[in-house]
Amino acid sequence: MGLAERVASGDRRAAARLISLIEDGDESIRPELAELHSRGGKAHIVGVTGSPGAGKSTLIHKLAKGWRERGKTVGIIAVDPSSPFTGGALLGDRIRMQELSTDQGVFIRSMSSRGNPGGVAKATADAVRVLDALGMDKVIVETVGAGQSEVAVMDVVHTVVVVIVPGLGDEIQAIKAGILEIGDIFVINKADRDGVEAAQRELEMMLELDGEKDDWRPPIVKTVARTGDGIAEVVDKIDEHWAMIKREGLLEESERQRSRREVLELLKHKAVLSLLSEYGPDDFDALIKDVAARKMHPHDAVERIMEKKKK
Amino acid sequence: MPIRVLVAKPGLDGHDRGAKVVAKALRDAGMEVIYTGLRQTPEQIVETAIQEDVDLIGLSCLSGAHMTLFPKVMELLHAKGVKDILVTGGGIIPMEDVPRLKKSGIAEVFGPGTTSDEIVSFIKKNVKQRT
Numbered sequence: 096m097g098l099a100e101r102v103a104s105g106d107r108r109a110a111a112r113l114i115s116l117i118e119d120g121d122e123s124i125r126p127e128l129a130e131l132h133s134r135g136g137k138a139h140i141v142g143v144t145g146s147p148g149a150g151k152s153t154l155i156h157k158l159a160k161g162w163r164e165r166g167k168t169v170g171i172i173a174v175d176p177s178s179p180f181t182g183g184a185l186l187g188d189r190i191r192m193q194e195l196s197t198d199q200g201v202f203i204r205s206m207s208s209r210g211n212p213g214g215v216a217k218a219t220a221d222a223v224r225v226l227d228a229l230g231m232d233k234v235i236v237e238t239v240g241a242g243q244s245e246v247a248v249m250d251v252v253h254t255v256v257v258v259i260v261p262g263l264g265d266e267i268q269a270i271k272a273g274i275l276e277i278g279d280i281f282v283i284n285k286a287d288r289d290g291v292e293a294a295q296r297e298l299e300m301m302l303e304l305d306g307e308k309d310d311w312r313p314p315i316v317k318t319v320a321r322t323g324d325g326i327a328e329v330v331d332k333i334d335e336h337w338a339m340i341k342r343e344g345l346l347e348e349s350e351r352q353r354s355r356r357e358v359l360e361l362l363k364h365k366a367v368l369s370l371l372s373e374y375g376p377d378d379f380d381a382l383i384k385d386v387a388a389r390k391m392h393p394h395d396a397v398e399r400i401m402e403k404k405k406k
Numbered sequence: 407m408p409i410r411v412l413v414a415k416p417g418l419d420g421h422d423r424g425a426k427v428v429a430k431a432l433r434d435a436g437m438e439v440i441y442t443g444l445r446q447t448p449e450q451i452v453e454t455a456i457q458e459d460v461d462l463i464g465l466s467c468l469s470g471a472h473m474t475l476f477p478k479v480m481e482l483l484h485a486k487g488v489k490d491i492l493v494t495g496g497g498i499i500p501m502e503d504v505p506r507l508k509k510s511g512i513a514e515v516f517g518p519g520t521t522s523d524e525i526v527s528f529i530k531k532n533v534k535q536r537t
Contacts, residue, residue: 118407
C-alpha cells in the first residue's frame with residue numbers, strides 16, 4: 096500500500112513519515128501528494144498567527160479541546176523558525192499541548208522553516224493535505240506573525256485568527272502591515288491584563304479604516320487562554336466563519352484563490368531554479384560580483400539571466 | 407536533511423535544566439529538537455515521537471525511576487511496531503543500571519559529566535539515514 100493510501104486509512108505513522116518527506120522536498124512522493132489532493136478538501140483549515148508570546152500555543156490547545164468536546168477531530172501544524180546560522184531549531188509548541196498528545200482524534204506536528212521561509216508555505220500546504228486525508232475535521236496552522244513568509248503561510252487557510260495581547264503599546268501598529276487585512280477573527284488574549292479596552296478601541300479603529308468586508312465583519316473576542324475564558328466564543332466564531340463561507344458559496348472562490356496562490360508560489364520557486372540552472376553557477380557568481388562591485392545594477396543582472404533563457 | 411530529535415522528561419521529575427542544555431546543544435548542531443516539557447507519561451512520549459517522526463528520543467530522568475520509565479518507553483514503541491527510532495537515556499543513572507537499560511533497548515546512557523559534543527557525535531554516528 097502506498098503512503099497516501101495508508102494515510103487515508105488512518106495510519107498515523109504513514110502520515111508522520113509523509114510529512115517528513117514533504118519537508119525534505121522529496122520529489123518522489125509527488126504522485127502520493129496528487130492522490131491526497133484529489134481525495135482532499137474536507138477539512139476546515141484555520142490559521143492562527145500573532146507575535147511571539149501572544150499565547151498562540153495555549154489558545155490552540157484550548158481551541159482543539161473545544162472542538163474535541165464538540166466531536167470534531169483536530170490536526171495541528173506548528174511552524175517555528177529555524178536558526179539562520181545552524182539550520183537547527185528548538186520546537187517547543189507542544190509543551191502547551193501535551194494533554195492532547197495521546198488523544199487519537201488529534202495529530203500535532205511541529206515544523207521548522209529550515210532556513211527557507213518561502214519553502215515553509217509550500218510544505219505547509221502539503222502537510223495540511225496529509226492531515227486532511229487523515230480525516231481531521233479541523234486543521235490548525237500556527238505561525239509567528241512577523242513577516243511576509245508568515246503571511247504566505249496564512250494563504251493556505253480558510254479562516255485566519257490573529258492573536259494580540261494588550262499592554263504592548265505598539266502591538267497593533269506592528270501587526271497591521273499585512274496581517275490586519277487578512278484577519279477574519281481577532282483575539283485579544285491575556286485579557287485579564289491592563290490595557291484591554293485601549294487595545295480593543297485601537298483594533299476597532301484599525302478595522303474601520305480597513306473598510307468593512309461585504310460578507311463578514313471580523314469579530315473581536317477577548318480571551319484568557321490559560322483559564323479558558325472566552326474560548327468557547329472563539330470556537331463559535333471560527334465555526335460561524337466556516338458556515339458563512341459555505342453558505343455564501345464562497346468556498347469555491349476561496350479554493351480558487353488558494354490554488355492560484357499555491358500554483359504561483361510553486362511556479363516562482365521552479366522558475367527561479369530553472370533559470371539559474373540554465374545560467375550556470377559560475378556565470379551567476381560573476382554577475383553577483385559585478386553587482387557587488389557596482390559595475391552593474393541588479394535589474395540588469397536579472398535581465399542578463401532572463402535573456403539567456405530566451406535564446 | 408536535519409536529524410529530528412525528541413527530548414523528553416518522563417515521570418514525576420521537576421528538573422529540566424539538563425534536558426534544556428542538551429536540547430540547545432543539539433539545535434546548535436543543526437538538529438530539529440522537539441521539547442515537550444516536564445512530567446510526560448511514556449504513552450505521551452511514544453505518541454509524540456510517532457507524530458513528529460523523530461529519528462531519536464532522548465530521555466532524561468533525575469528522579470531515580472529510570473528503571474521503570476525507560477524500559478516502559480521501549481515496550482510501548484515495540485508494541486506500536488516502531489523499530490527505527492533510536493532511544494538514549496540521560497540523567498542521574500547508577501553505572502550498575504546501565505547494562506539492564508541497554509538490554510531493554512536503550513542505545514546509550516549519558517551520565518553526569520558527559521559533554522554536549524559526545525552526545526552530538528553519538529547521534530550523528532548512530533542515527534540511520536532515513537529512506
